[in-house]
Amino acid sequence: MTDKDQGPEEAFVHLTPKGPDDAADTQADLNQEMARITEQYDASGAPETQPRLDYAPYRSSILRHPTKDPHHTDPETIELYAPAFGERDVHRLESDLTIQSGGEPIGERIKIRGRVLDGDGRPVRNQLVEIWQANAAGRYIHKRDQHPAPIDPNFTGVGRCITGDDGSYEFVTIKPGPYPWKNHHNAWRPAHVHFSLFGTDFTQRMITQMYFPSDPLFALDPIYQSIVDPKARERLVAEYDHDVSEHEWLLGYKWDIVLSGSNRTWTEGDSNV
Ligand SMILES: O=C(O)c1ccc(O)c(O)c1
Secondary structure (H helix, E strand, O other): OOOOOOOOOHHHOOOOOOOOOOHHHOHHHHHHHHHHHHHHHHHHOOOOOOOOOOOOOOHHHHHHOOOOOOOOOOHHHHHHHOOOOOHHHOOHHHHEOOOOOOOOOOOOEEEEEEEEEOOOOOEOOOOEEEEEEOOOOOOOOOOOOOOOOOOOOOOOOEEEEEOOOOOEEEEEEEOOOOEEEOOOOOEEEOOEEEEEEOOOOHHHOEEEEEEOOOOOOHHHOHHHHOOOOHHHHHOOEOEEOOOOOEOOOEEEEEOOEEOOOOOOOOOOEEOOO
């Protein structure tokens, strides 16, 4: 575990925004800084699928990134007190975020389907997959999110499931709206769904985000841009899949998560960084 390991609570820790006179607060300056770092990467020719941990345009990463080597733990000891999940602990209906209350949540109903795979393309079965996200208006139910967008009384934005024998997972949910955050002036996060994979024990937990195709905010988002390899960025974007869509009911997206190897999915916090 590292201090960067992040759940729904910690996702809202912001730095105080700098004042309007601060040069780094303009989007143009931020874009320049992001482009400079990407250029350095391109020149280095190094394949890099994981994000810069202390990426200045993403302000909180300066505070939150791990500064010490990973802490080695004895896997047997950790099993004595870490939480563990089995198939029976997670109900099938917990993967449908649209039926948690008496009423229908507002927004575009979607299904996200995918597989969890290892670096050789083998399915990773029986994994706890948890998601959390903003509602259709871009609002989280969280005390630190007080921006003036409505809370949906029929939507918590939280769900979970266990992967099947073929590594598959599936969530029915509402497409999240873009989220305004305080990283810099007029900062909006592209619509995204947070994913946590538990691993076979707590020390393996990894956290990432899934995005939606063609989002105009990608180029402006320091979290997305903190991944300098364009291919690694693209792997975080789900694909629209018409076969997953259902007639007059929902739109379908496909998104696979690869745990290791050169096609590894970007992770923002896991026990390996
Ligand atoms: O780093 C953050 O502050 C932060 C806040 C909310 C999010 O949805 C997010 O992805 C990051």
